[in-house]
Amino acid sequence: MSALLEIRGLEVVFDGFRALGGVDLTVEQGELRFLIGPNGAGKTTLIDVVTGLTRPASGTVRFAGTELGGLREHKIVRLGIGRTFQTSVVFEELTVVENLDLAAGFRRPLPTLLRQRRGVSDTVAAALDTIGLGDLADRPAGVLSHGQRQWLEIGMLIAQKPRLLLLDEPVAGMSRDERDRTGELLTEIARDHTVVVVEHDMEFLRRYASQVTVLHEGKVLVEGDVATVQADPRVQEVYLGRTKKEAA
Amino acid sequence: MSARLRGYALFAGVAALFLVVAPLALPAFRLDELAKYLCFAIAALGIGLAWGQGGMLTLGQGVFFGLGGYAMGMYLKLHDAGGDLPDFMVWSGVDKLPALWKPFGNPVFALAAVVVVPVVIATLLGVLVFRQRVRGAYFAILTQALAAAFVILLVGQQGLTGGTNGLTNFYDFFGQDPEADSTQRTTYFVTAIVLGVLYLLARQLVKSRFGRLLVAVRDGEDRVRFLGYNPATVKTITFAISAGMAGIAGALFVPVVGIISPSLLDVVPSLELVVAVAIGGRYTLAGAVLGAVAMNYAKTSFSEQWADGWLYLEGALFIGVMTLAPRGAVGVYEQVRDAIARRRKPVPAPPTASEVPA
Ligand SMILES: Nc1ncnc2c1ncn2[C@@H]1O[C@H](COP(=O)(O)OP(=O)(O)O)[C@@H](O)[C@H]1O
Ligand SMILES: [Mg+2]
Numbered sequence: 050m051s052a053l054l055e056i057r058g059l060e061v062v063f064d065g066f067r068a069l070g071g072v073d074l075t076v077e078q079g080e081l082r083f084l085i086g087p088n089g090a091g092k093t094t095l096i097d098v099v100t101g102l103t104r105p106a107s108g109t110v111r112f113a114g115t116e117l118g119g120l121r122e123h124k125i126v127r128l129g130i131g132r133t134f135q136t137s138v139v140f141e142e143l144t145v146v147e148n149l150d151l152a153a154g155f156r157r158p159l160p161t162l163l164r165q166r167r168g169v170s171d172t173v174a175a176a177l178d179t180i181g182l183g184d185l186a187d188r189p190a191g192v193l194s195h196g197q198r199q200w201l202e203i204g205m206l207i208a209q210k211p212r213l214l215l216l217d218e219p220v221a222g223m224s225r226d227e228r229d230r231t232g233e234l235l236t237e238i239a240r241d242h243t244v245v246v247v248e249h250d251m252e253f254l255r256r257y258a259s260q261v262t263v264l265h266e267g268k269v270l271v272e273g274d275v276a277t278v279q280a281d282p283r284v285q286e287v288y289l290g291r292t293k294k295e296a297a
Numbered sequence: 298m299s300a301r302l303r304g305y306a307l308f309a310g311v312a313a314l315f316l317v318v319a320p321l322a323l324p325a326f327r328l329d330e331l332a333k334y335l336c337f338a339i340a341a342l343g344i345g346l347a348w349g350q351g352g353m354l355t356l357g358q359g360v361f362f363g364l365g366g367y368a369m370g371m372y373l374k375l376h377d378a379g380g381d382l383p384d385f386m387v388w389s390g391v392d393k394l395p396a397l398w399k400p401f402g403n404p405v406f407a408l409a410a411v412v413v414v415p416v417v418i419a420t421l422l423g424v425l426v427f428r429q430r431v432r433g434a435y436f437a438i439l440t441q442a443l444a445a446a447f448v449i450l451l452v453g454q455q456g457l458t459g460g461t462n463g464l465t466n467f468y469d470f471f472g473q474d475p476e477a478d479s480t481q482r483t484t485y486f487v488t489a490i491v492l493g494v495l496y497l498l499a500r501q502l503v504k505s506r507f508g509r510l511l512v513a514v515r516d517g518e519d520r521v522r523f524l525g526y527n528p529a530t531v532k533t534i535t536f537a538i539s540a541g542m543a544g545i546a547g548a549l550f551v552p553v554v555g556i557i558s559p560s561l562l563d564v565v566p567s568l569e570l571v572v573a574v575a576i577g578g579r580y581t582l583a584g585a586v587l588g589a590v591a592m593n594y595a596k597t598s599f600s601e602q603w604a605d606g607w608l609y610l611e612g613a614l615f616i617g618v619m620t621l622a623p624r625g626a627v628g629v630y631e632q633v634r635d636a637i638a639r640r641r642k643p644v645p646a647p648p649t650a651s652e653v654p655a
Contacts, residue, residue: 100523126525138520140513147509154506155525162507209525 051114053078053213053243054099059108061094061267068094070267071108076213081239083254084247086264087287092247093135095264096215100132101125113212127155131211135218137198141191145182145201148190149173152205172208179237180204181230196227203234207242214244220253232257255279263287308497315489325478330597332485332553335492337570338589339546342492342499343539344574345585350503351535352515354433357440358543358570359562360447361415365544366557367451368414370464371398372407373551377468384466389456397457404471411548412541419540423533430529432518444567451559463558470552484552491549492586495542499582502538511535569596572615578625587626 054076061069069091076082084092097103099110101122110117117125140148146169153172154162169177169186177183180200185193190201199219206214219235220228228250235257238244248254254261254275261278263270265287271278278284319331340362347353374383375398382394400406426439451458459465473480502508510531514521518528551557560566570589577588592611599607622629 121527122522123525123527126523132523134520138517140516140520142512142516143509150506151509151513152524154510157506159507159530162510163502163505165501165504166506166509205524 051111052076053080053113054245055109055111056095056099057109057111059095059098059110060106061091061098061103062106068267069098069105072264072267072269074262074269076243076245078243080243080260081235081258082245083258083261084245084264085249085254085261086270088249089266090264091267092264093217094267096132096217096245096247099125099215100130123155126209126211129210129212130215131206131209131213132215133199133202133206133217133219135221137195137202139190139193139198139201139205142189144187144189145193146173146177146186148201149176149204149208152176153208153210155209172210176204176208179207180234196223196231199223199227199231200234203231203238207238212243214238214242216244216246218247218249220248220250228253312493315493316486320482320485325481328485329481329553332481332488333550334590334593335485335488336546336550336553337573337593338586339488339492339495339549340543340570341574341577341585341589342495342582343542343546344571345579345582346499346502346511346542347536347539348571348574349579349581349585350508350515351511351532352432352518353532353536354437354571355440355536355539356437356564356571357442357444357447357567358539359444359564359567360440361419361540361543362547362550362567363447363451363557363559363562364415364418364547365411366547366551366562367458367464368401368407368410368544369548369551370467370557371401372404373467373470374464375402376404377466383464385459385462385464386456389460391456395457408548411544415540415544416537419537420533423529423536427529427532427536441564441567444562444564448559448563459558461559463556463561464551465556465558467551467555475552475555480552484549488549488553491545495545496582496586499538499542503582507531507534569611572611574625576614576618576625578627578630580624581627584625584627591626 052075054074056072056074059069059072060067072091072095074095084095086092094103098105099112099117101117101120101124105118112125112128112130115128117128120128140151143151147166150166150170150173153170153176177186180203182193182197182200182204185197190198193201203216203219206216216235220231223231232253235244235246246258248258258275260273261275262272263278263281263284270287271281271284273281315335320328323331340358343361344355344358347355377383382391386394401410422443426436431439451463452461454460467475469475470480470484473483503511510521510526513524514526514528514531521528521531547557547562550561569592573588573592574585575588576592577586578584596607596611599610618625624631
């Protein structure tokens with residue numbers, strides 16, 4: 050059986066700058082994969098290509114056997130790939146429940162959208178429960194804190210019922226407590242979803258990651274379990290050394 | 298009283314005002330003027346949907362207003378001519394009824410065209426531009442250019458459209474004498490009822506899941522794609538609905554005012570509609586309707602005294618609203634209402650982003 054996500058020889062060029070220079074990546078069904086690498090390594094670009102936001106110069110992306118090249122964003126979502134953004138975007142004028150309901154609703158035929166929402170669907174209730182924003186269900190998303198917005202985004206992602214989740218730095222800018230909760234949330238989600246997480250934070254990685262892919266200057270540097278990756282001298286040079294210095 | 302009940306009570310009150318009080322209190326010609334404002338309010342309702350809810354600043358609603366108006370005018374002209382050529386065609390030296398006009402002799406076809414033609418044209422335009430992700434100021438300019446081009450087309454085709462004069466001199470509205478008080482009352486009632494029905498339908502749309510999706514598209518079109526929806530479809534549907542409303546408004550305008558001409562649907566009247574919606578409050582449908590009625594009433598009253606001054610006053614008002622109260626009159630009302638409610642019953646203010654406990 051083939052992998053859920055297969056990326057082969059992916060190249061992305063921005064105005065002559067090679068943001069990705071031939072990336073291969075395979076993600077199996079049910080995996081929780083961490084994608085790390087210093088700033089500018091091309092992590093976000095990789096997610097952008099998979100989700101149709103950026104067109105690659107060459108290379109292929111196959112999802113569950115389907116070639117994604119040239120598909121528009123919403124079509125890719127409909128195939129079952131969901132993502133979050135580095136800076137969370139929720140709909141501030143809509144309530145938390147409305148945000149989730151919208152995310153859960155794209156499979157509904159258009160005419161049924163003309164009806165008013167009555168109550169909360171099971172999918173939305175489950176997502177609300179998972180992200181723990183039940184108390185704020187009917188508040189506009191605009192009042193949420195930064196961390197809560199990230200959770201709402203993750204909740205919207207779950208409500209979409211995707212087969213593959215791509216999370217771009219979900220804990221960036223979060224407090225310690227919020228990070229812990231997000232980590233638990235991730236672990237929970239990963240139980241029954243295939244998840245790729247872009248993360249910068251080494252401590253977070255040590256605690257929650259198993260399989261890690263390190264990206265550096267648009268190329269895959271190392272791939273393996275956390276211990277192997279951490280022990281690799283090249284990784285320490287390009288990534289860990291730098292974060293240690295930054296942290297100091 | 299729940300907000301829902303209060304909404305219905307308010308609607309019933311306003312409906313009673315327009316359907317009972319106004320007809321009793323106003324002479325027929327004033328009622329006719331009010332009917333004119335209500336026509337604009339119907340078009341404004343469409344702008345409220347497209348712009349207020351959907352974020353599509355459409356500066357060319359005059360085009361759809363005109364399409365509806367001309368469809369109605371063509372039928373009335375053919376009806377008056379009774380098998381002959383309409384009068385203006387004779388004057389322009391046209392000797393055979395143009396093929397475009399032929400089906401409009403049928404009232405059912407003409408009435409259907411009032412809605413269908415604007416909807417079809419808006420849909421085609423929407424499919425073209427929204428798929429290409431034309432939006433914001435580019436979309437606004439495009440629609441404005443469309444209005445300008447439409448006027449040039451109408452004026453240029455004298456024999457087909459009546460040119461600058463447009464279509465006027467109607468003698469028979471569906472068996473009624475246009476000058477009679479009773480006709481004016483009837484057209485007023487029809488217009489008011491159509492507005493009421495369209496308002497309720499539009500409100501239903503706003504409250505539906507589609508309406509929520511529309512707001513999401515307005516506030517984050519790119520994000521909506523990643524929720525699995527195609528924003529171009531959502532926008533096209535909404536734009537088409539707003540065009541259909543403008544068409545209906547234009548069609549009603551013809552029996553109410555007795556004319557449809559290029560100057561009524563040019564760039565400036567199209568802009569004035571948008572300005573009225575902004576002043577009334579674009580984020581609520583009621584604000585759009587209120588703005589259109591109030592601004593057109595003010596325009597009529599003011600122009601009677603100082604004709605040239607109106608545009609300046611309107612411009613100043615627009616700038617004032619956009620800078621000081623971007624949510625318009627309705628927004629100001631809501632602020633005052635909330636302030637009073639808070640003073641009467643001190644409830645904790647809604648927590649802001651930084652205050653919400655994690
Ligand atoms: N739209 C763009 N145009 C030009 N350069 C870009 C664009 N997006 C990203 N880049 C560049 O590509 C490189 C990779 O960026 P990105 O994928 O955002 O890195 P990461 O997410 O790993 O920090 C960076 O050098 C960035 O400046
Ligand atoms: Mg990034």
